[in-house]
Amino acid sequence: MNKKLRRWRKRIVIALVLFALIFALTELLPLSNWLGGERNAVYVEFALYLIPYAIAGYDVLLKAARNIKNGQLFDENFLMAVATIGAFSLVFFPDSGPHMAEGAAVMLFYQVGELFQQYAVGKSRKSIAAMMDIAPDFANVRNTNGDLEQIDPDSVAVGSEIVVKPGERVPIDGVVVEGSSQLDTAALTGESVPRAIEAGSEVVSGCVNLTGLLVIKTTKPFGESTVSRILELVENAAEKKAHTENFITRFARYYTPAVCGVALVLALLPPLLGFGALSDWVFRGLTFLVVSCPCALVISVPLSFFGGIGGASKLGILIKGSNYLESLASVDTVVFDKTGTLTSGTFGVVAVHPAEGVKSDRLLELAAHAEAYSDHPIAMSVKQAYGARIDETRVSNASEVSGRGVQAKIDGASVSVGNDKLMASLDIDAHNCELVGTMLHVAENGKYLGHIVIADMVKDDAAKTIADLHATGVTKTVMLTGDAEEVARSVASKLGLDEFHAKLLPQDKVAEVERLLDEESKKGRLAFVGDGINDAPVLTRADIGIAMGAMGSDAAIEAADIVLMDDKPSNIAKAIRLSRKTMGIVWQNIVFALGVKLAMLVLAAVGIANMWMAVFADVGVAILAILNAMRCMNVKKFQ
Amino acid sequence: MRKTFKLDELECANCGAKMEAAIKKIDGVVDAKVTFMTQKLVVEADDARFDEIIDEAQAICRKIEPDCEIVR
Numbered sequence: 001m002n003k004k005l006r007r008w009r010k011r012i013v014i015a016l017v018l019f020a021l022i023f024a025l026t027e028l029l030p031l032s033n034w035l036g037g038e039r040n041a042v043y044v045e046f047a048l049y050l051i052p053y054a055i056a057g058y059d060v061l062l063k064a065a066r067n068i069k070n071g072q073l074f075d076e077n078f079l080m081a082v083a084t085i086g087a088f089s090l091v092f093f094p095d096s097g098p099h100m101a102e103g104a105a106v107m108l109f110y111q112v113g114e115l116f117q118q119y120a121v122g123k124s125r126k127s128i129a130a131m132m133d134i135a136p137d138f139a140n141v142r143n144t145n146g147d148l149e150q151i152d153p154d155s156v157a158v159g160s161e162i163v164v165k166p167g168e169r170v171p172i173d174g175v176v177v178e179g180s181s182q183l184d185t186a187a188l189t190g191e192s193v194p195r196a197i198e199a200g201s202e203v204v205s206g207c208v209n210l211t212g213l214l215v216i217k218t219t220k221p222f223g224e225s226t227v228s229r230i231l232e233l234v235e236n237a238a239e240k241k242a243h244t245e246n247f248i249t250r251f252a253r254y255y256t257p258a259v260c261g262v263a264l265v266l267a268l269l270p271p272l273l274g275f276g277a278l279s280d281w282v283f284r285g286l287t288f289l290v291v292s293c294p295c296a297l298v299i300s301v302p303l304s305f306f307g308g309i310g311g312a313s314k315l316g317i318l319i320k321g322s323n324y325l326e327s328l329a330s331v332d333t334v335v336f337d338k339t340g341t342l343t344s345g346t347f348g349v350v351a352v353h354p355a356e357g358v359k360s361d362r363l364l365e366l367a368a369h370a371e372a373y374s375d376h377p378i379a380m381s382v383k384q385a386y387g388a389r390i391d392e393t394r395v396s397n398a399s400e401v402s403g404r405g406v407q408a409k410i411d412g413a414s415v416s417v418g419n420d421k422l423m424a425s426l427d428i429d430a431h432n433c434e435l436v437g438t439m440l441h442v443a444e445n446g447k448y449l450g451h452i453v454i455a456d457m458v459k460d461d462a463a464k465t466i467a468d469l470h471a472t473g474v475t476k477t478v479m480l481t482g483d484a485e486e487v488a489r490s491v492a493s494k495l496g497l498d499e500f501h502a503k504l505l506p507q508d509k510v511a512e513v514e515r516l517l518d519e520e521s522k523k524g525r526l527a528f529v530g531d532g533i534n535d536a537p538v539l540t541r542a543d544i545g546i547a548m549g550a551m552g553s554d555a556a557i558e559a560a561d562i563v564l565m566d567d568k569p570s571n572i573a574k575a576i577r578l579s580r581k582t583m584g585i586v587w588q589n590i591v592f593a594l595g596v597k598l599a600m601l602v603l604a605a606v607g608i609a610n611m612w613m614a615v616f617a618d619v620g621v622a623i624l625a626i627l628n629a630m631r632c633m634n635v636k637k638f639q
Numbered sequence: 640m641r642k643t644f645k646l647d648e649l650e651c652a653n654c655g656a657k658m659e660a661a662i663k664k665i666d667g668v669v670d671a672k673v674t675f676m677t678q679k680l681v682v683e684a685d686d687a688r689f690d691e692i693i694d695e696a697q698a699i700c701r702k703i704e705p706d707c708e709i710v711r
Binding site: 063066067070071072075076118121124125235238239249252253294295298299302303305306 | 650651652653654656657672674675676677678679681702703705
């Protein structure tokens, strides 16, 4: 709470205390007996209630006067001024009961609501700013004396060397020249496991250096570094307003004047036609004015979107605008470009199938040792799957059989590792397997031991992602790939995808997405997920383009509407759930606020609701709507 | 020219919407956007009149919310 808010709060508290004292005084003490008559008591009360009224609301009255001068009718200050002054002046209608208490209370509680609103908005602004506080304010550079100097990262030229100490944030994207350390990328990706880096590794700005001193050669200027781009992106996100947001703004523009008009008619027409007393109807009209303020709605909608976008960025999901958050909630078709999204795009061991009586570890051990001297991608993935250190002293006579595999003597036994052709040439009966991929058969001394299947690795969380998507209500999941039919079929069936299209050239992918867009229902939206490499046309063509694994890839950040900082597809389901939650809160607020307001209008028109009820309804709705909107920032359950 | 300004003391969402509508109507303004949550004003306008336009925008903001100030 800043100074201004604190002063304001003090003023309201004083007014509230005074109001309570006066209220108790006038209700409990027999004032009319003491002052010699009902009328006199009313005038004393009138004067008394003016004190808390003026303390709480003098600024509202001043603003209202100034706005009338400036031709700004129908703002909330004007409404409140008219309603409260009207309530006070009912004292001059001798046939009506006194309404000063209501007048003062309306002003007081209106101010309580306003104070709360500003406090809440300020808090949200601050907490989102804190979430985004990943921009380092300095870079350590060696000066001519060899001493470290902290300078503005903006003035570091591309290709200079900067030093990042443990505990500091990497200010600029670059490559490690010296040192090794662990990097905390949580601020960028939401991933809590630190990443190990050493000389030669690329590092992106915004990560925190955890353990060792690093010397980094910058590859980009500060302004184009990841951290600057992300900040820019999130800060500008609120500019792209959602339909719901524009709808509410437009609605507010007509709602307030309309209610004021109705209030005027309500106050004057029935008494002119001879129904009831003028003071009665004027009071109902004034109650209308109290209900007519659209503030709660107008504030809670952008607050929800802002909170949703801020919360998403905490999870490593960057949403470029409220409009995208809104469309994401109605996604019912998700199209994946296979490589880089569902599969990692690198080869890996997907299955080890030993023959009977053989342990799978033994199979991997033999294969890894036979491939000890090879650096073919397939050999590398076998060695990676084996994991343990390879003892090269056990290996002798290693040779490569071109296009077929390798042969070597391991612990004296002759081991052959390779494809069908190699096995056939050795007269070994190899079993093929139902899995799709590259088969690596292993034989020892002419005896078949089994095979290892190597393929483009399906990501760990890919199957869960598809299941999650279906669970969130996505009806169609489609995979597009340039790969062969069987590979696509096997991945699609393993993951439970609804549809797949194989052997597609990049331009075919655009055509396929366009066909799917045509099939979309009017309300449904289509999201395309790509890895940001070569799929910019499709990303822009889809209703929502999602680029993933985008840390450091400018092209992807540029082309996509939503950027997933790490390469986990499960974040897509998270993003959709989060957007649904946000939209849910937005609509709860709209329906709730409008519902209460409409109900109050009806009750006020027929004379059931008085001003007390109106002001409590108004302030209550505002506070509840804002508290509800602030829930959007809370993303704990998605982490 | 397109420029972003901070709007100090922009504290009412509806006022932000009103400012946006009014600034868009200033002669020479191509597009204007007021974002309540980030307290930002983006103006895209004629280079030749840019400073004058911002002066006019400031006057509009003051009219709608007296404490509101465009930080330049």
